[in-house]
Structures are given as C-alpha cells and as structure tokens.
Amino acid sequence: MGKDITTVDIQFAPFLERMCASLLFFKGFQMRVSPGEPTDYPNLNKWFDAMETHESYMLTKSDYYTHCWDLPPQLGGCTFEPSGEPYEKAINGERTLDGTGGRGSWELPLQPHNGGIEPDWTWLGDDDAAKREAVERVSANNESIARFAARGAGRKGFPAYTAPLADPNAVPNDAMLVGISSVLQVICMALLEGVEKHESTMEQMATVVVQEGKEEFTEGIVKSLAYMRDRVGVPRDMRLPAARQLRAHVNWAIGKILDAQ
Incomplete structure (x- = not known):
C-alpha cells in the first residue's frame, strides 16, 4: 500500500x-x-x-x-x-441502475461502467477487443458450451448443491444441441460484425425455432441460452468486458426469439 x-x-x-x-x-x-x-x-x-x-x-x-x-x-x-x-x-442484469426505459443492464447498448456501478476494465482495450475475446472463448469450445447450456432445458442434478448456479450433475437436453449451437453461431457473427448486420438472420432463425420447433422447443432454447448467460464466470470463462458483451448479445438473441412467438 x-x-x-x-x-x-x-x-x-x-x-x-x-x-x-x-x-x-x-x-x-x-x-x-x-x-x-x-x-x-x-x-x-x-x-x-x-x-x-x-x-x-x-x-x-x-x-x-x-x-x-x-x-x-x-x-x-x-x-x-x-x-x-x-x-x-x-x-444481475435485470434493470439499469437509473431505470431508463425499463430495460435491463445486460441489454444493448451497454451503459459505460454498468451505469455507474462497476468501473469498466479500460486497460483491456475497446469494445471490439472485448467482442473478439468473447467469440474466441465461445467458438473454441462450441460443442461443450452448447451441451452445458442444454442443461437449462434438461433435468436438475442429484444431489442438489447449495450454490444456486451450480448443478454439475444436471442432465442436458440433447434435443436442444443443434438449435443452441446455431444460435450461438449467429451471436458470434453479431459480436464480430454488429447486430445490425445480423438482425434479419437472427429474426429468420427465431421464426424457424418458433414455427418448426413449436412451444416446448422454443421454451427449451430460451431456457438454455439464459442458463448459459447466467453462468458466464469472470475470470474463469473470460474477462469482464467480454462477459458483458456476451451476456448482452445472448439477451439480444433471446429477445428475437421471444418476439417471434
């Protein structure tokens, strides 16, 4: 000191x-x-x-x-x-500190310093660097991440753990794997090239999920994406700027799916 x-x-x-x-x-x-x-x-x-x-x-x-x-x-x-x-x-990402527009703090566009709560890690570079890190971490382990996310639509593990976000014995729902992986690919492209460029792609995918997969499948995809989003750990999985970008882009994808219902 x-x-x-x-x-x-x-x-x-x-x-x-x-x-x-x-x-x-x-x-x-x-x-x-x-x-x-x-x-x-x-x-x-x-x-x-x-x-x-x-x-x-x-x-x-x-x-x-x-x-x-x-x-x-x-x-x-x-x-x-x-x-x-x-x-x-x-x-927790549920709303911004100032309550602006009734939106969540894990929604795009992200507020600097999470609205005054937590200082940004400016030493790591700009938003583009954070997005590239998020894509690298997801794409390098896509199959395992999709399987992990599918726990959200699967069965809870036994015995239960006291840590609310920990469930290492959970059984993933394999029926969700292709859908989760496909959505993650669009999320990664949106991270690299901007959500504006991939709005229509995500909307088309959301329509397919809802119309072809029906209600149960749609609910499973949303639960799986949310399960993964809520368990992005810092620094275990990636650093904070990358985690913020990934959480927000996952919410962007979830929003498109919910809008298509």
Whole structure:
C-alpha cells in the first residue's frame, strides 16, 4: 500500500474486491466508484487503480456478478437490505441502475461502467477487443458450451448443491444441441460484425425455432441460452468486458426469439 506492491496488497486484494461487490449488492453500500465520480473513499479507489496496473492482478480479477453469486454459499448466506435492491437488479442484469426505459443492464447498448456501478476494465482495450475475446472463448469450445447450456432445458442434478448456479450433475437436453449451437453461431457473427448486420438472420432463425420447433422447443432454447448467460464466470470463462458483451448479445438473441412467438 505504498509506492511498490507488497504482500499486504496481495493479501488484501481479494477481500476488498469481494467487499466492493457484495456490500453494494446486498446493502447498497458503494466503495468503488466510476472514474471522476465523488467518493468518501478516494484512497481506496486510488489503490484499486494502482493494483489494476499489475498484469498479475488483472489476470485474477473477478466481476461483481460472479463475486455476489459465489459468496453466499461460502458464507452460509448473506442478508439483503432494501437499499441494495437497485444495485442487486443492475448487477444481475435485470434493470439499469437509473431505470431508463425499463430495460435491463445486460441489454444493448451497454451503459459505460454498468451505469455507474462497476468501473469498466479500460486497460483491456475497446469494445471490439472485448467482442473478439468473447467469440474466441465461445467458438473454441462450441460443442461443450452448447451441451452445458442444454442443461437449462434438461433435468436438475442429484444431489442438489447449495450454490444456486451450480448443478454439475444436471442432465442436458440433447434435443436442444443443434438449435443452441446455431444460435450461438449467429451471436458470434453479431459480436464480430454488429447486430445490425445480423438482425434479419437472427429474426429468420427465431421464426424457424418458433414455427418448426413449436412451444416446448422454443421454451427449451430460451431456457438454455439464459442458463448459459447466467453462468458466464469472470475470470474463469473470460474477462469482464467480454462477459458483458456476451451476456448482452445472448439477451439480444433471446429477445428475437421471444418476439417471434
């Protein structure tokens, strides 16, 4: 916590990182702010800024969403306060912090710094770099990811796990695999070339899913995509900018399918 990084910084980093996420999510208590925003904790924010100049730290850094879903099972549960609800919903992608247009925070176009909740990782480059990372991570393991996503339309595993997003024994619904893989291909193309260029392709695919697959299949595809979206972990699967782009583009695809019903 001086001019050079020390073992004290290394020991404090994971605790402070989780505190910034969980206290905001559960209590509405904000420690870390977006660049230029006023704060009661300027030195803490400067410390995070300094830590984020170290590649060794950046490679291990997680995001608020991952922390807030990982933490309760480790602690035996966390208690919500009403003041945390707007932040909880924004971190979970359900709505923007300011409630603009009634839209979710995981919808395109994405707000900078998730609407003032979590500073963007600007050291990783621009949005195009984040999109390329998301595509690389998905396309490099497409078959396994599709099978993982198909758990959303399959059977829950036994025994159940206390972590709500963990279900390693779940049985995927193999009938969804081709549909999931096809939608993921369009999502990847939209990430690389822009959703505007692939609006009609996704709309056509949505029409096929709804008309040819019927209600049960359509519901299964939507559940599978949402299952995968909610389990994109940072940094396990990809870094935050890429995760934000992937989550938002998956929601774009889900929206097209729902609109086609």
